[in-house]
Amino acid sequence: MTAATTDTAHPHRSAPDGAGGTGRAPVGASRALALLLFLGGLVGLAASAVLTFDKLRILENPSYVPSCNINPVISCGSVMRTExxxxxxxxNPLLGLAAFGALAAIGAGLLAGAAYRRWFWLALNAGTAVGVVFVHWLIDQALYDIGALCPYCMVVWATVVVLFWYTTLHNLRTGVIPAGRRLRVVAGEAARYHWALPVLWAAVIALLVLNRFWYYWSTLL
Known part of the structure; x- marks a missing residue:
């Protein structure tokens, strides 16, 4: 996935800047963004499939122990049994099966040379934004209510954040999201260091996890 993001500083290569803002011409994407959507969709789909399988096994047999039950903190079963x-x-994984399957299909289409109307890109951006909000609610619940973490859920968290960021960056750069000249310049600068925000985002979440479960991590030192 990392290799796929290295070219997202120029997501407008498939469509000039003027094309996205008018709403008339379809907007494509760089190969890097297309590959990111495709691979990100497959990763999220795989994680959702495993979670769905384990959830079904728990429904069939309440004493079933998922393979990702590693310790009191890393415990999928504890998470899956909550409201x-x-x-x-x-x-929830059923949502992932549908959403990530669609993202993989969109990425495959872009890799094949497809271009989409402005409304489609805005809908994709809105969908990933809703996903980010939902993911952060789940993070809050996992840390401060449930008190346990699910590795596959964390894969989904990371995937949603990355896909949201690069979709937003693409839409700003191509003019799909209307922006003034100054904001376009900022987006261009952000594209040069496109990796910085996802890394910082992940670091903040990692610090929250470390702080929340320090009582356990400290016993392993």
Missing amino acids: QAEVFGFP
């Missing part, structure tokens, strides 16, 4: 794991009345 937060079925916040919409059905297992």
